[in-house]
Amino acid sequence: MRLALHWQILIALLLAVVMGTWSGEEGTILGVHWLAVYTFIGTLFLNALKMIVVPLVVSAIITGVSGIGSNGGFGRLGLKTISYYLFTSFIAVIIGLTMVNIIQPGVSDQPPPQLESQEHISEVIEGRSAGDAVDVFLRMIPTNVVEAAAEGQMLGLIFFSLLFGFFMTQIKGAAQETLQNFWQGVFDVMMLMTGLIMKFAPIGVFGLVASSVAKNGFAQFDNLALFFVTVVSALLIHFAVVMPMILRFIGGVKNPWLHYQAMLPALLTAFSTSSSSSTLPVTMNSLEHRAGVSNRVTSFVLPLGATINMDGTALYECVAAIFIAQLFGVPLDLSTQVLIVFIALTTSIGVAGIPSASLVAISIILVAVGLPAEAIGLLMVVDRLLDMMRTTVNVFSDSVGAAVIAKSEGEKHVLVSKIF
Template sequence: MSLSSKNSKGILAFYQKNLFAFILIALIAGVGVGYQLPQQAGLFTWMGELFIRGLKMVIVPLILSSIISGVSNLGQSNSLGRLTLKTLGYYLITSLLAILTGLLLVNLIEPGVGAPIPSTTESLPELSSEGASLKDTLLRMVPSNVFAAFSQGEMLSTIFFAVLFGVFLTKVNEERYRTVLSDFFNATFEVMMGITMLVILFTPLGVFGLVVDVVAEQAGDTVRLTQMAASLGKYMLTVIGGLIVHAFVTLPLLVLLLAGINPVQHFRAMLTPLITAFSTSSSGATLPLTMEALEHKAGIPNHIVSFTIPLGATINMDGTALYECVAAMFIAQAYGIELDFWQQMVVVITALLASIGAAGIPMAGLVMISVILNAVGLPLEGVGMILAVDRILDMMRTAVNVWSDSCVAAIIAHSERKSIHNAA
């Protein structure tokens, strides 16, 4: 390997490791440029537009490949036995509780009301406050032309088709299964994750362009700038409040009531992986530490840990699901879109499915929020409103993801011991 190649890899590794710092620098620079040079903002705003287009580009193929790969792999493993169904059930319950917690808080606090939005999307004609009925939602879910649904970014249709495809892929013979899954969808998912990570690397430039755009519009208007900062602060507090309620009230109660375990002792046993998850923003990178802590410090049997935790790191994203729900509602409030009950249920269901498809890597939720915005007809440009504070929230929600995995492992271990005792 040449010296220049080593240097290039070293620079890239340094950049990836310190991406949050570069995003913060871009945020500050964007505020400065937008405020001081509002007339020249057009020279920089194209960066934000290009970043948004990059996110749009990866959404459909990433979701399609990740859900098909995940569902079909799960279907082939252990023939979806009792332990699998039980684990899936608890994971879905904890994620749903997290989403409903976020939904309740964001409706009570309404952090997006009064938040300034970019003029490029203030008057989008397709944004309507008219509610969609349950019938309309169900009709949108089943595509009349699946390829048209892909090309138009219809996420409910795409997710529905991907789940169906993944389920029935497990029904074909072994040779065809391996050819279609291993040689195509697993590989496609890996390729799309690589492209997604490439897009994420350009987040600082995207943040810079989007912030320049927003601040330039408000330059000289101190009131609106203050409103923007206040709304973003309320948004952060809403997400953090939801994460705290779920992590320190909901999950401990489940551990205490369903597993008979002291949640404080269980938390102490998980302290090292939780700190690691917070600092790395990656549940995947924390996986070995989580398994070691559960088995050797929390006393969870190895066969439970080795099954539930890798599965949880793949599909159980309570913190991410809560964040996605709050972020979507915040953007809807900012644009003055009043989502009715059924539209909010679409947000809940899509957040649940999107969190399952989210990868255990830093900022994966940033891509998944795009799925929810598409599902309820909100502008993807709204992502620019929350980019600046995404990383610190990412650290917190990742820790909640790992904490939830450990709590479910404890509950499953208790239920398995009880089942064995009753069978004897």
């Protein structure tokens, strides 16, 4: 009997930890470093996932939007999706804000870290913060959609695809039918390619995790331990308390645990890759074939969510900024913390779905409140593992949104039983 995909991935994760710890960075086999082998396997898998992301996202959104628009449901489904994303991201940031103020991981009797540009840093770069935040929205409309595709600027691609799919419904006759058939064909092919790549997911996950363990080991977090605990606790509250409550009381799902089971392959892939964009094919597959959500909903909600719905990222940005302020002894009044919440929400929208991309957004927040941007270097000690965790929360929130919206659209087969 063949093991289910999520069990294969879980075994690969455990084996990766063992092998990475055993081999370290210096271990060799036949004169070749084990680390090079792990890196090769992991990179090959990531490249395969990234290869299909752009055509999959574009075709999924265009076919999804055109199908919804032709039935008059675009406005309704779009409003539900955006409302859900704003709601859950705001809750995530508030959870992070509450936890970091209660635990206060940066408060210490020790002197603050010494940085080269610590003095007068806010005077030098204060004017950049507004422009950097506005740039998030400027990227939404690409000047060259082909260049945006080549550079992986997903926000611009999604905006273009939304417009293209919507206006496909405004033309009539053979032209519309030809376009609809073309994009549906592209989407069907991409899903078949996704299925092939996912057969090798356990091997790819092994390479990614083994490489990380071999290079970083299990170094102590020193003074960042409490920060680590704060972020993990906040993410866990959002993941294990808020999300099932949304499924139960808003989505009407009688047993939210079924959704955790259905999404296990996607969650493990998100944890190992730290990339919501790379995990998107797995998320779509899990929702459609394991949770019973229709392609009509997943093809609209998930690609959009993979770029603009970053609950874990927004939470982390907020906690990180306030932690650094505490570390440097900078008092933050209510208005400043509200500013941090707002910037965390807006910058999380434009954060690329790739590992550690949120560090760029954190720099915007630090600059906005007059803190040294170089302090980001302090976070790198623990960022990798936290990145894996917040990406998992991002992906799970997207999937919960799809399930809740599908239920609100009257779909009867969503999480009604263990169908996988």
